[in-house]
Amino acid sequence: MTVVEDLDAALLGAKAIPQVNLGSVDEAYAVQALLVQRRIDRGEKMVGVKMGLTSKAKMAQVGVDQVIWGRLTDAMRVPDGGTVSLEGFIHPRIEPEVAFLVRDGAIAAVAPALEIIDSRYADFKFTLPDVIADNTSAAAFVVGAWSPMPSNVDNLEVLLEVDGAVVQAGSTAAILGDPRRAFEQGAAMAGELKDGWVFLAGAATAAVPLERGTFVRAVVEGLGMASVKAVGSWGS
Ligand code: OOG
């Protein structure tokens, strides 16, 4: 099987595969495009772009120190305050994000967000090309209420709470110094950002395992929160 088929089978069967050790970043983005195209062919729609490894906390957690980007589809979107079924995930983690709403190639609004990542590789272990090929571990995301862009978006406190307890704390300053920089880089890397798309700037803190039955919130100073409840169990 090809790498695209292997990654797609891992996604559909919720079963991790060994690292594939792709040779180059260009090859990896080509694999990602084909992988997501399979989802589009199954009826999903592109609804945005996500950045990955835009903070040192995230780079350190996965041992890869380059900014990457991936694709978001409507099937990954979970309503704010809704529930997400862990059925179908391999070993999900959750992390706090800042989301931007795209209009005319620019930022039209900002919202607190959560991303659920679920590497299709065993033990969440991958190289830079491998994680790019795996659509940057994208699995699901939640976007809170949109606000107009505040004057300060580069130094807002970010909290990740599980069942009311703070488990990660950081600042939007951790996202390339300013999450708007992630937007600029993402726009250049993705080549195109369409009106109405969601743009996730990348987590400001490390991710934590997403456990069944837990209620998770991302709280971003001045912007409010995004929340989700995890139901069902994962793993095989
Ligand atoms: C890669 C995805 C990174 C982020 O916000 O930095 C990412 C991973 O951690 O598996 O989504």
Ligand code: MG
């Ligand atoms: Mg993320």
